[in-house]
Amino acid sequence: MKKRLIVDIDGVIADIYGQFRKFELEDFGTNQDYSEITGKLEEEAFVNGEIYMATKGFFRNASVIPGSVEALKKLNKTHDLFIVSAATKFPNSMAEKQEWLLENFPFITWQQIVFCGTKEIVKGDIMIDDHFKNLDKFYGQTILFSQPHNLNRVENGHNRVANWDEISQLLL
């Protein structure tokens, strides 16, 4: 039986930092260096982050994180793949995220998509996520996707990866 693989959207396959920076550039005319925001939670790094996330188009127009399409296309065959995104805090983001997902990852079906408030509710064998709050409560294999907000933290038993090539090496 295939192992069930649970993959996050924001910060793992969708470049949310890119969107935060784009929106901040429009707001303030400036861009923070990644060095300035390393180790800060997203809501600390981007003062209007919550407003941006509630803005139409924020999720719909995010860039795809390099390598994620090719890797997930393969993992979709070898694993029981689910895309699980914490999204109910911003209810209008769900249709947007799904549209984005089906456009950029056309091999993923609606049956494989989950939107939730907390990821404690899902069961699976492997979880790829950039947030400790999700990985810490998961009882299977955990893969921590590096993002500025988690870079300064010790891994707490999770397997840290810097990119999708490293995930492919681990799982394929």
Next chain:
Amino acid sequence: MKKRLIVDIDGVIADIYGQFRKFELEDFGTNQDYSEITGKLEEEAFVNGEIYMATKGFFRNASVIPGSVEALKKLNKTHDLFIVSAATKFPNSMAEKQEWLLENFPFITWQQIVFCGTKEIVKGDIMIDDHFKNLDKFYGQTILFSQPHNLNRVENGHNRVANWDEISQLLL
């Protein structure tokens, strides 16, 4: 530790048959008797059912199933309650369903809401649902909420209930 209770929306707390019949009345000027549709799957009973479900307002304007608000208010204290709805087939339904939910069940938070394609992905102790496809794959306690489409079928090990009073008697 509280038991995790997973409750369906359509046909368990939202009166979806009422909506199908209302839409059909508008379409054809007639209403099928419940006796005519008993034992038929929803898609067999209502020829335009899929179109209705994809129509704006279908979920937003559903009536609440009697007794569900009072029972869930109590169960929300005694159990680790999650509302889990198969909804990704109709992406625009998600924001609608959440709005409906927060209006009619204001004690439920966004953290307790899950939208998915298949309920195989969620883990919990008790599931209340009107569909065998969801209950049959759940490894915990299963409660079958009677609806016309499931009335003629044997329970297959699930505990059948006719209304929310019976659920309260079972769980409270």
